Amino acid sequence: MPIPLTLSASQRIGWRGDLPHLSGSQSLARVSAQHRAGYEVHDGEHVFNAQPAPKFLKRTLDPAERPAVGDFVVVEAGSPPHIVEVLPRRGVLDRAAAGERYARQIIATNLDVVLLLSGLDGDFNPARIERYLALIEDSGAHAVVVLTKRDKVDAADVDNAQAALRERLPTGTSIVAINGKDAASVTALDTHLAPGITAALVGSSGAGKSTLTNTLSGENRMATAATRDGDDRGRHTTTHRALLTLPCGACLIDTPGMRELKLTGDEELELFADIDALAEQCRFTDCGHGNEPGCAVRTALEDGELDPARWRNYQKLHGQREEQAARFEQRLRDNREPIRPQRRRDWQERE
Numbered sequence: 001m002p003i004p005l006t007l008s009a010s011q012r013i014g015w016r017g018d019l020p021h022l023s024g025s026q027s028l029a030r031v032s033a034q035h036r037a038g039y040e041v042h043d044g045e046h047v048f049n050a051q052p053a054p055k056f057l058k059r060t061l062d063p064a065e066r067p068a069v070g071d072f073v074v075v076e077a078g079s080p081p082h083i084v085e086v087l088p089r090r091g092v093l094d095r096a097a098a099g100e101r102y103a104r105q106i107i108a109t110n111l112d113v114v115l116l117l118s119g120l121d122g123d124f125n126p127a128r129i130e131r132y133l134a135l136i137e138d139s140g141a142h143a144v145v146v147l148t149k150r151d152k153v154d155a156a157d158v159d160n161a162q163a164a165l166r167e168r169l170p171t172g173t174s175i176v177a178i179n180g181k182d183a184a185s186v187t188a189l190d191t192h193l194a195p196g197i198t199a200a201l202v203g204s205s206g207a208g209k210s211t212l213t214n215t216l217s218g219e220n221r222m223a224t225a226a227t228r229d230g231d232d233r234g235r236h237t238t239t240h241r242a243l244l245t246l247p248c249g250a251c252l253i254d255t256p257g258m259r260e261l262k263l264t265g266d267e268e269l270e271l272f273a274d275i276d277a278l279a280e281q282c283r284f285t286d287c288g289h290g291n292e293p294g295c296a297v298r299t300a301l302e303d304g305e306l307d308p309a310r311w312r313n314y315q316k317l318h319g320q321r322e323e324q325a326a327r328f329e330q331r332l333r334d335n336r337e338p339i340r341p342q343r344r345r346d347w348q349e350r351e
Contacts, residue, residue, distance in 0.1 A: 007195055007249055009044025014110060014198040014251045015072060020087060022074065030110075030251075031071045031083075032243035039067055039083060041075060042243065050081040063103065064094070069241040070109035070198065070253055093139040093200060096262035102327040104264055108200045108241060108253045111141040113192050117203030117212065119149045120161055120177070126168055127313045130271060131261050132202060133169070134317055138267045141200075144174040144192055148208035151179040168310055170271050180212040189216075195249025205257025213254045216246050263317065265324030272314045278306065 010019060013030040020028065029041035029050070038051045053076075056066045067073055067083050074085040091111035097103040114136045118124055129145060136143040145165060150158050158177050165175055174192075179185040193199060193216070201209040243253045275297070279287065283294025290298075300306035 011196050012044040012245055012249070013042050013072075014196060015044075016196065020074065025077045026084070027075050027077070029073055029075045030243065031067050031069050031073060033241065034067070034069055038080070041073065041081075041083070042245070043075075048081065050075055050083050053082050053084045056083070064106055068106040068109050069243055070111065070200075072110060091139055091141040091198075093136065093141065093202070094264060095135055095258070096264050096324050098260050098262070102324070102331045107202070107255055108243075110198055111139060111200050111253075112197045113144060113199040114139065114141045115144050115146050115189070115192070115199055115201050115212075117146045117148050117201060117207040117209055119207050120147050120153045120158060121149050123204055123207055124161060126165060127309065128204070128261075129165065130169070130310075130313055131263075131317060133173075133271050134263060134267045134269055135261065136202075137270055138264065142174070142192070144176060144189070145169070146189070146212075147175065147177040148180045148212065150177045150185070151182070168307060170273070178212075180208040180215055183215055183218075186212065186215050190248070193246065193248055193250040193252075198243075198251040198253070200253040200255060202255055203257065205259075207257070209254055209257075213244065213252060216248075216252060217244060218247055263321045263324050265321055265326075265328050267317075267321050269314075269317060269321065272310075272317075275306065275311065275314050 010028055015028065015030075022028065027043055029043040031039050032042045032047060033040040038049055040047060041050050050073075052067060055061070065086070067086050071089065072087040073083045074087065076082045076084045089109045092109045093107045093111055093114060094104045095107060097105040116129065116132050116136065118129055124147075133143055133145075147158070147161055162175055162177060165173070169175075176188045178188055201212065203209055241253060241255045243251055246252050278296045278300055279289070281296035282289070282292070284292055287295050287297075289295055292298075297306065297311070301308060301311060
């Protein structure tokens with residue numbers, strides 16, 4: 001189906017509202033991919049390469065302030081064109097970067113919807129789905145859990161998986177089961193991919209992100225590969241984030257599978273609001289939910305009202321959130337400390 005003719009060039013890349021003030025040599029574009037040699041951007045009509053302005057190359061600049069996939073940017077014409085400004089973001093999906101030093105890694109920006117893919121084969125993992133949902137919740141984008149590979153399992157397995165998630169996830173969480181290779185099956189996602197909407201695909205390697213991208217785009221634009229025997233995990237056929245415009249008029253960002261998914265420390269973890277409500281009913285405000293008398297959480301676990309696996313994941317995610325929040329506070333304290341003149345050069349090198 002062709003892109004609706006009513007969409008302007010800026011709307012085709014997901015822009016909303018009036019255009020920003022631009023000079024005669026400037027244009028609005030959107031970052032569709034990032035490579036070592038620069039960026040690929042889309043202006044709604046053409047895809048072309050652009051370089052970052054010198055200010056984005058400063059070693060002391062927070063990486064989060066550099067252009068990222070999904071960003072709307074102002075591009076200055078030239079040979080080559082240069083990205084001179086990143087416009088205000090919304091719907092930012094990020095995670096804590098790997099390593100000892102606290103930093104955030106932006107996955108994608110300006111998102112309306114995040115399609116969280118999980119295979120109905122050996123990839124199905126409710127705890128991992130909750131971890132993804134915690135990050136998506138913090139972005140402000142609408143989350144849709146997409147169970148893929150329904151053609152590889154029995155109908156009863158599909159029903160059981162959906163029932164297990166509805167029991168575990170907050171009421172109202174969107175859950176869809178599809179065969180990513182079947183165009184008729186993926187129409188279940190049509191309501192989430194309206195013209196002008198930007199959606200991101202996330203999930204582990206082998207969950208079917210590239211397969212779904214190819215089906216939605218109507219062509220084989222992303223490489224796919226078979227999953228490994230034993231655990232049904234993939235082989236990272238997608239190696240970088242890429243924004244594509246779909247025939248329906250929506251924008252889609254495909255992302256590589258992420259082996260490590262660390263919380264940032266800002267998450268509210270509202271998907272566990274029911275457990276927080278239980279904790280408020282404990283007799284003691286500082287209840288550790290162990291052997292304390294009057295512990296509502298322990299009572300719910302013993303009565304079968306609270307799933308032990310979900311409780312363990314709650315504890316794990318809360319613990320990691322607090323750890324990351326503490327690391328961020330330490331980073332702020334470190335940055336406030338005065339720099340001794342004789343060590344300034346060393347500090348710059350470390351940055």
